[in-house]
Amino acid sequence: MHLERLITVMExxxxxxxxxxxxxxxxxxxLPKPTCYRLLQTLQDQGLVEAPSGDGRVVIGERLIRIxxxxxxxxxxxxxAAPLLKAAAVQFNETxxxxxxxxxxxxxxHVETPDDPARAYIHPGLGVRPMHACSCSKxxxxxxxxxxxxxxxxxxxxxxxxxxxxxxxxxxADFKRIVARGFADCDQEIxxxxxxxxxxxxxxxxxxxxxxxxxxxxxxxGQDQRQAIGGKLIxxxxxxxxxxxxxxxxxx
Numbered sequence: 001m002h003l004e005r006l007i008t009v010m011e012x013x014x015x016x017x018x019x020x021x022x023x024x025x026x027x028x029x030x031l032p033k034p035t036c037y038r039l040l041q042t043l044q045d046q047g048l049v050e051a052p053s054g055d056g057r058v059v060i061g062e063r064l065i066r067i068x069x070x071x072x073x074x075x076x077x078x079x080x081a082a083p084l085l086k087a088a089a090v091q092f093n094e095t096x097x098x099x100x101x102x103x104x105x106x107x108x109x110h111v112e113t114p115d116d117p118a119r120a121y122i123h124p125g126l127g128v129r130p131m132h133a134c135s136c137s138k139x140x141x142x143x144x145x146x147x148x149x150x151x152x153x154x155x156x157x158x159x160x161x162x163x164x165x166x167x168x169x170x171x172x173a174d175f176k177r178i179v180a181r182g183f184a185d186c187d188q189e190i191x192x193x194x195x196x197x198x199x200x201x202x203x204x205x206x207x208x209x210x211x212x213x214x215x216x217x218x219x220x221x222g223q224d225q226r227q228a229i230g231g232k233l234i235x236x237x238x239x240x241x242x243x244x245x246x247x248x249x250x251x252x
Contacts, residue, residue, distance in 0.1 A: 005031065010064070019057035035181040059252040071101075075101065076158055078110040080243040084148045085097055085212065088236050092229055094216040095121050098240070099136035099198070100127065101209050104148075106137040117121050120196055122215045132157050133199035135186040142178035149175060167170075183230035188218060195221035199233035201230045201241050209231050210244070212237050 012028045013020055026036040034053045040058060043049040083100050089096040089112040098110040105128050114122055131137045142151055145218040149172075154229040157166040165171050183199040198213030214229050215221070 003037070005029075005039055006043060009036070009043065010048060010060070013058055014060050019053060019055075021057050022247060025058075058124050061090075071082075074109045077244060081113065081212075081240045082110060084236060084239050084243060085110065088112070088212075088214070088232070089114050092214055092232070093119060094214050094229070095123060096212065096236075097124055097136065099140075099211045099213065101140045104151075106131065106134070106140055106211070108136060120217075122217060124196070124215050130158065130160070130190070131155075132166070133160055133186065133189040135184040135196040136183040136213045138174065138178060138186070139198040139200045139213070140208045142175040142184060143202075143208045156230075160190045161188055161192050165189065165194075181230065182234045183227045185230065187223075190241045193218050193225050195226060197221075197226040197230045197233060199230065199237040201237045201244070203241055210240065212225070212240055 008029055012025055013070055018181055022033075022037055022040055025040065029036060029040070032064050037210055040049065043061070044051065044058070047061045048064045049058040051058050078098070078101065084097055085096045093114045093116060095114070097108050099106050099108045108124055108126050109127050111123060111125065113128065129137045131141050133153075141149060153168045153171050158164070158169070159166050160230075165174055174184075185195065185197040187195050194219045195217065196213050196215035198206035198211045201210035201212055203209045212233055214233065216225075
Protein backbone atom coordinates (compact mmCIF):
# COMPACT_ATOMS: atom_id res chain seq x y z
CA MET A 1 0.00 0.00 0.00
CA HIS A 2 2.81 2.41 0.90
CA LEU A 3 4.65 1.69 -2.37
CA GLU A 4 1.43 2.06 -4.35
CA ARG A 5 0.83 5.47 -2.81
CA LEU A 6 4.38 6.59 -3.57
CA ILE A 7 3.97 5.56 -7.20
CA THR A 8 0.64 7.37 -7.42
CA VAL A 9 2.23 10.58 -6.13
CA MET A 10 5.12 10.30 -8.61
CA GLU A 11 2.70 9.72 -11.49
CA UNK A 12 0.73 12.86 -10.61
CA UNK A 13 3.90 14.95 -10.46
CA UNK A 14 5.18 13.48 -13.74
CA UNK A 15 1.91 14.04 -15.62
CA UNK A 16 1.68 17.66 -14.42
CA UNK A 17 4.79 18.57 -16.37
CA UNK A 18 5.37 21.56 -14.06
CA UNK A 19 6.19 22.20 -10.41
CA UNK A 20 3.21 21.22 -8.24
CA UNK A 21 2.43 22.04 -4.64
CA UNK A 22 1.70 19.58 -1.85
CA UNK A 23 -1.86 20.89 -1.76
CA UNK A 24 -2.33 20.08 -5.44
CA UNK A 25 -0.92 16.59 -4.95
CA UNK A 26 -3.17 16.03 -1.93
CA UNK A 27 -6.30 17.12 -3.82
CA UNK A 28 -5.39 14.94 -6.82
CA UNK A 29 -4.77 11.84 -4.69
CA UNK A 30 -7.45 12.36 -2.09
CA LEU A 31 -5.01 11.23 0.58
CA PRO A 32 -5.05 12.74 4.08
CA LYS A 33 -2.76 15.78 4.27
CA PRO A 34 -0.34 14.24 6.83
CA THR A 35 0.01 11.12 4.66
CA CYS A 36 0.57 13.16 1.51
CA TYR A 37 3.23 15.31 3.16
CA ARG A 38 5.02 12.22 4.50
CA LEU A 39 5.04 10.62 1.06
CA LEU A 40 6.42 13.76 -0.56
CA GLN A 41 9.12 14.01 2.10
CA THR A 42 10.10 10.38 1.52
CA LEU A 43 10.36 10.96 -2.22
CA GLN A 44 12.47 14.09 -1.69
CA ASP A 45 14.75 12.29 0.76
CA GLN A 46 15.44 9.67 -1.92
CA GLY A 47 15.98 12.21 -4.70
CA LEU A 48 12.95 10.97 -6.65
CA VAL A 49 11.29 14.39 -6.55
CA GLU A 50 12.87 17.80 -5.98
CA ALA A 51 11.78 21.30 -5.01
CA PRO A 52 14.14 23.37 -7.21
CA SER A 53 12.51 26.74 -6.57
CA GLY A 54 12.61 26.47 -2.79
CA ASP A 55 8.91 27.28 -2.57
CA GLY A 56 7.77 23.75 -1.75
CA ARG A 57 6.55 22.92 -5.25
CA VAL A 58 8.05 19.72 -6.58
CA VAL A 59 9.09 18.20 -9.90
CA ILE A 60 10.41 14.80 -10.90
CA GLY A 61 13.89 14.47 -9.39
CA GLU A 62 17.33 13.87 -10.81
CA ARG A 63 17.55 10.34 -9.47
CA LEU A 64 14.27 9.27 -11.08
CA ILE A 65 15.26 10.83 -14.40
CA ARG A 66 18.58 8.98 -14.25
CA ILE A 67 16.85 5.69 -13.50
CA UNK A 68 14.44 6.19 -16.39
CA UNK A 69 17.26 7.24 -18.74
CA UNK A 70 19.41 4.23 -17.86
CA UNK A 71 16.55 2.00 -18.88
CA UNK A 72 15.93 3.91 -22.07
CA UNK A 73 17.15 2.08 -25.17
CA UNK A 74 18.70 3.79 -28.17
CA UNK A 75 15.53 2.96 -30.07
CA UNK A 76 13.43 4.93 -27.56
CA UNK A 77 15.78 7.91 -27.64
CA UNK A 78 15.95 7.93 -31.43
CA UNK A 79 12.17 7.79 -31.65
CA UNK A 80 11.89 10.86 -29.41
CA ALA A 81 14.63 12.89 -31.12
CA ALA A 82 14.41 11.85 -34.79
CA PRO A 83 11.71 14.33 -35.93
CA LEU A 84 13.69 17.25 -34.49
CA LEU A 85 16.94 16.01 -36.04
CA LYS A 86 15.29 15.51 -39.43
CA ALA A 87 13.86 19.03 -39.40
CA ALA A 88 17.31 20.39 -38.56
CA ALA A 89 18.95 18.39 -41.38
CA VAL A 90 16.47 19.88 -43.84
CA GLN A 91 16.97 23.38 -42.41
CA PHE A 92 20.79 23.20 -42.44
CA ASN A 93 20.87 21.13 -45.66
CA GLU A 94 23.59 19.10 -43.93
CA THR A 95 23.77 15.84 -42.00
CA UNK A 96 22.65 16.03 -38.37
CA UNK A 97 23.43 13.39 -35.75
CA UNK A 98 22.73 12.41 -32.15
CA UNK A 99 25.39 11.02 -29.82
CA UNK A 100 25.10 9.35 -26.42
CA UNK A 101 27.52 9.22 -23.47
CA UNK A 102 27.72 5.92 -21.57
CA UNK A 103 30.41 3.68 -20.16
CA UNK A 104 32.87 6.59 -20.38
CA UNK A 105 32.48 6.68 -24.16
CA UNK A 106 30.53 8.73 -26.68
CA UNK A 107 28.72 6.94 -29.50
CA UNK A 108 26.84 8.33 -32.49
CA UNK A 109 23.48 6.55 -32.29
CA HIS A 110 21.37 8.27 -34.95
CA VAL A 111 21.90 10.18 -38.18
CA GLU A 112 19.51 12.24 -40.32
CA THR A 113 20.41 13.50 -43.79
CA PRO A 114 19.10 16.33 -46.03
CA ASP A 115 16.23 15.70 -48.43
CA ASP A 116 17.86 17.50 -51.36
CA PRO A 117 18.65 14.73 -53.91
CA ALA A 118 21.25 16.90 -55.61
CA ARG A 119 23.14 17.58 -52.38
CA ALA A 120 26.35 15.69 -51.64
CA TYR A 121 26.55 15.15 -47.90
CA ILE A 122 28.79 13.50 -45.31
CA HIS A 123 27.57 10.49 -43.29
CA PRO A 124 29.59 10.26 -40.05
CA GLY A 125 28.77 6.62 -39.43
CA LEU A 126 27.64 5.13 -36.12
CA GLY A 127 29.53 3.98 -33.05
CA VAL A 128 32.21 5.18 -30.64
CA ARG A 129 34.09 8.42 -31.28
CA PRO A 130 37.40 9.54 -29.71
CA MET A 131 36.88 11.76 -26.67
CA HIS A 132 39.57 14.25 -27.73
CA ALA A 133 39.03 14.58 -31.46
CA CYS A 134 35.35 14.70 -32.33
CA SER A 135 32.89 17.53 -31.78
CA CYS A 136 30.19 15.23 -30.41
CA SER A 137 32.58 13.90 -27.76
CA LYS A 138 34.20 17.20 -26.88
CA UNK A 139 30.79 18.87 -26.47
CA UNK A 140 30.15 16.42 -23.62
CA UNK A 141 33.68 16.22 -22.22
CA UNK A 142 34.02 19.99 -21.88
CA UNK A 143 31.15 20.05 -19.38
CA UNK A 144 32.23 16.93 -17.48
CA UNK A 145 33.87 16.78 -14.07
CA UNK A 146 37.57 17.80 -13.93
CA UNK A 147 38.50 14.25 -12.93
CA UNK A 148 36.95 12.82 -16.08
CA UNK A 149 38.64 15.46 -18.23
CA UNK A 150 41.95 14.52 -16.61
CA UNK A 151 41.35 10.88 -17.61
CA UNK A 152 40.80 11.94 -21.21
CA UNK A 153 43.87 14.13 -21.30
CA UNK A 154 45.96 11.53 -19.51
CA UNK A 155 45.01 8.81 -21.98
CA UNK A 156 46.35 8.02 -25.41
CA UNK A 157 45.69 11.03 -27.63
CA UNK A 158 45.96 9.62 -31.12
CA UNK A 159 46.78 12.03 -33.93
CA UNK A 160 44.29 11.16 -36.67
CA UNK A 161 45.44 14.09 -38.82
CA UNK A 162 47.85 16.98 -38.44
CA UNK A 163 44.90 18.97 -37.06
CA UNK A 164 44.19 16.66 -34.10
CA UNK A 165 44.81 18.23 -30.69
CA UNK A 166 47.13 15.93 -28.78
CA UNK A 167 48.58 18.07 -25.97
CA UNK A 168 47.10 18.87 -22.57
CA UNK A 169 47.41 22.61 -23.17
CA UNK A 170 45.55 22.46 -26.50
CA UNK A 171 42.75 20.28 -25.14
CA UNK A 172 42.24 22.33 -21.99
CA ALA A 173 42.11 25.50 -24.07
CA ASP A 174 39.62 23.83 -26.41
CA PHE A 175 37.39 22.73 -23.49
CA LYS A 176 37.46 26.29 -22.18
CA ARG A 177 36.35 27.68 -25.55
CA ILE A 178 33.57 25.11 -25.79
CA VAL A 179 32.18 26.04 -22.37
CA ALA A 180 32.34 29.75 -23.22
CA ARG A 181 30.39 29.52 -26.48
CA GLY A 182 28.23 26.48 -25.71
CA PHE A 183 29.26 24.19 -28.57
CA ALA A 184 32.28 22.29 -29.89
CA ASP A 185 33.70 22.02 -33.37
CA CYS A 186 36.04 19.64 -35.15
CA ASP A 187 38.11 21.13 -37.96
CA GLN A 188 39.50 18.12 -39.86
CA GLU A 189 40.66 16.52 -36.61
CA ILE A 190 39.57 13.00 -37.62
CA UNK A 191 39.40 13.12 -41.42
CA UNK A 192 40.88 15.67 -43.77
CA UNK A 193 38.29 17.69 -45.62
CA UNK A 194 35.55 17.06 -43.04
CA UNK A 195 34.40 19.36 -40.24
CA UNK A 196 31.65 19.10 -37.66
CA UNK A 197 30.04 21.03 -34.84
CA UNK A 198 28.05 19.77 -31.82
CA UNK A 199 26.22 21.05 -28.75
CA UNK A 200 25.68 19.21 -25.45
CA UNK A 201 22.22 17.94 -24.51
CA UNK A 202 21.71 18.17 -20.76
CA UNK A 203 19.05 15.97 -19.19
CA UNK A 204 17.58 17.44 -16.02
CA UNK A 205 20.29 17.95 -13.44
CA UNK A 206 22.42 14.99 -14.51
CA UNK A 207 24.45 16.96 -17.03
CA UNK A 208 25.39 16.45 -20.66
CA UNK A 209 24.36 12.89 -21.46
CA UNK A 210 23.84 13.41 -25.19
CA UNK A 211 25.00 15.79 -27.90
CA UNK A 212 23.56 16.90 -31.22
CA UNK A 213 25.81 17.74 -34.12
CA UNK A 214 26.10 18.54 -37.81
CA UNK A 215 28.82 17.50 -40.23
CA UNK A 216 29.84 18.52 -43.72
CA UNK A 217 32.75 19.04 -46.12
CA UNK A 218 35.19 21.73 -45.05
CA UNK A 219 34.47 23.73 -48.23
CA UNK A 220 30.97 24.34 -46.81
CA UNK A 221 31.81 23.99 -43.12
CA GLY A 222 34.25 26.83 -42.61
CA GLN A 223 34.61 28.69 -39.33
CA ASP A 224 31.76 31.13 -40.00
CA GLN A 225 29.35 28.36 -40.96
CA ARG A 226 30.29 26.29 -37.91
CA GLN A 227 29.69 29.34 -35.71
CA ALA A 228 26.26 29.91 -37.24
CA ILE A 229 25.16 26.28 -37.01
CA GLY A 230 26.64 25.96 -33.52
CA GLY A 231 24.22 28.59 -32.23
CA LYS A 232 21.29 26.78 -33.84
CA LEU A 233 22.44 23.46 -32.37
CA ILE A 234 22.30 24.96 -28.87
CA UNK A 235 18.62 25.69 -29.47
CA UNK A 236 18.10 22.24 -30.98
CA UNK A 237 19.78 20.62 -27.96
CA UNK A 238 17.22 22.24 -25.66
CA UNK A 239 14.35 20.84 -27.71
CA UNK A 240 15.92 17.38 -27.92
CA UNK A 241 16.43 17.40 -24.15
CA UNK A 242 12.76 18.21 -23.65
CA UNK A 243 11.67 15.44 -26.02
CA UNK A 244 13.83 12.84 -24.27
CA UNK A 245 12.73 13.92 -20.79
CA UNK A 246 9.08 13.94 -21.82
CA UNK A 247 9.52 10.41 -23.14
CA UNK A 248 11.17 9.38 -19.86
CA UNK A 249 8.53 10.96 -17.66
CA UNK A 250 5.70 9.48 -19.69
CA UNK A 251 7.04 5.99 -18.97
CA UNK A 252 7.98 6.52 -15.30
